[in-house]
Amino acid sequence: MKSPGSFPVSDKRARTRDQLLVAAQALLVEQNAGALGIRQIALKAGLVHGSFYNYYPDIPALIEDLSGLLFASHAALVAGLRSGGDDLPATFAQVTRQTLRLIVEGDGYGRLLFDAGLPVDRFVSGLRAAMGADIAAGVRRGVFVADDLDVAISLVAGGILGVAVDLHRGALPASAIEPVTARLLETLGLSAAEARRLAFADIPFIAPPPLPLRWQDVPAPFREALRAA
Amino acid sequence: MKSPGSFPVSDKRARTRDQLLVAAQALLVEQNAGALGIRQIALKAGLVHGSFYNYYPDIPALIEDLSGLLFASHAALVAGLRSGGDDLPATFAQVTRQTLRLIVEGDGYGRLLFDAGLPVDRFVSGLRAAMGADIAAGVRRGVFVADDLDVAISLVAGGILGVAVDLHRGALPASAIEPVTARLLETLGLSAAEARRLAFADIPFIAPPPLPLRWQDVPAPFREALRAA
C-alpha cells in the first residue's frame, strides 16, 4: 500500500466510470431510458458533459457495460450458492429463490429491469444460459427429467421471468416464491414431496448488493471475466 | 351507400389516424422506439408534422393506442377459437398454438413485440388476463388442477412469453410449439396422453392479419370495446 488516500491513475479511471454508471442507474430508476442523455449522465456524475467521451463513445456502449455489470453482480451473488455442493436440484431451488427475492427485496431492481425500458436482453439471456447449463447437467445426471431439453429450459426460464414480473407488479405476493419454486422442480421431474422439501427448505439468503451497482464492488474474478465479454 | 368514392368526415379521420399508426409500426419494425418522433411519423404518413396533433397529444398517446390495436387484433383472432365450444383444455391448446405461431409466421410481430423497445406491458397483461380467466374457469369446472391459481397463471403465462421470445430469437424451432403446449397442459393437471392429444391435434390455423395493423381492419365489436379502454 502506497501513500494512503491517493490512487493510481487506473483506479481513478475506474472510479469515474463507476460514477457514470451510478448516475445512469439513478436516472433509469428515477425516470426511464428516455432520460438517458450524455449531458444528463455526466451532469449527475459531477462531470462536464464532454468528459463522457473519455469513457464511452455513446449511450449504447454505456448501456452495454451496465448490462454486463448487472449480470456480473448477479453471477457473483449466486456463485456462493452454486459452489456449495453438487446437489443440482437443491442448487436450482436456491438460485431460483434467491433471484426472485432479489426482485421483491432488492430496492430498485424491479424498476431497473422491468420499468426502465432498458434492453435487458443480455442480462436475461445470460441468466437463461446459466440456468440452462444447470438443467442440462441435471438431466445428464438423471436428477432432472425432460423430454426436450430446449423446451424445458425455455418454459422454466420464461416461467421464472414471468413470475418475477408479477412479483414486481404486485400480482403475486412474496410468499408465492416457494410454491413457484416447487412447481418448477416438479416440471423438471422431481416428485411433489421432494420438490416441496427443496423449495421450502430453510436456507440462508445472501443479501443482494444495494443499487446502484459499481464495478469496483464486483469481486475481481467476475469483474475480469465479464467486463470484456 | 352514398356517393361512391367519398367518405364521411369521420371515416376520413379514422383513415388518417390509421395512416399514423401504420407509419409508427413501419418505423418500429424498420428501426426502433428511439426513431419514433412526431416529425418522423407524420412524414411517413404523408402529412405535415403539425397535423399529428389533430390525432394525438404526444407520442405516448399514440403508443397507447397502438398497444390497444395490437391487443384488439389478437383478441379478434382468437375469439373464433374460443367461441367454437366450451372445451376449455382444447381452447387453451388452440389459443396457445395460434399465439405462438403468430410470432413465428406473422411477419414483423416478433420484431414489433420484442425488438422495438415498445412498452408491451399493456399488450402482455391483456393476454395474461384473458388466459388467466380461461385457466380459472377450467379449475372451477375441474378440468384443470392448480393448488395456487395465481402461481399457475404466472408460470403458464410467463412460460408462453419465454417460449415466444425464444422462438423469435431462433433458440427454439417452430416444431417446439406442440411439445410446449403439451407441457403446459400437463402443468395444468392433464394426463400426459391427453395433453399430447390436444397439443398435437390437427386443427385449422387462422392466418394472422399481416402487419401493419389498422383499426379499420379490426371487427367492429373488438374495435369499440377496446379503443376506449
Place this chain on the structure above:
DNA sequence: TGTACATCAGTGAACGCGCGTTCACTGATGTAC
C-alpha cells in the same frame, strides 16, 4: 335549386431548446534523468 355559413382536416412557417459532438486548453500526477 341556389347561396351563405360552419366545420374541421391539413398546411407551412416560425420559435426556442436541448441534444450530441468537437477541440484547444488546464492542471494534477507519474516518470526519466
Place this chain on the structure above:
DNA sequence: TGTACATCAGTGAACGCGCGTTCACTGATGTAC
C-alpha cells in the same frame, strides 16, 4: 534530491441540427335556410 517532461482526466466554450410545439391560414366538405 531536484528539474524537466509526458501523460491524461477533466474543462468549458462553440457548433449545427432535429426536436416538439404553436398558430394563423387554406380549402374541401357538410349544413341551414
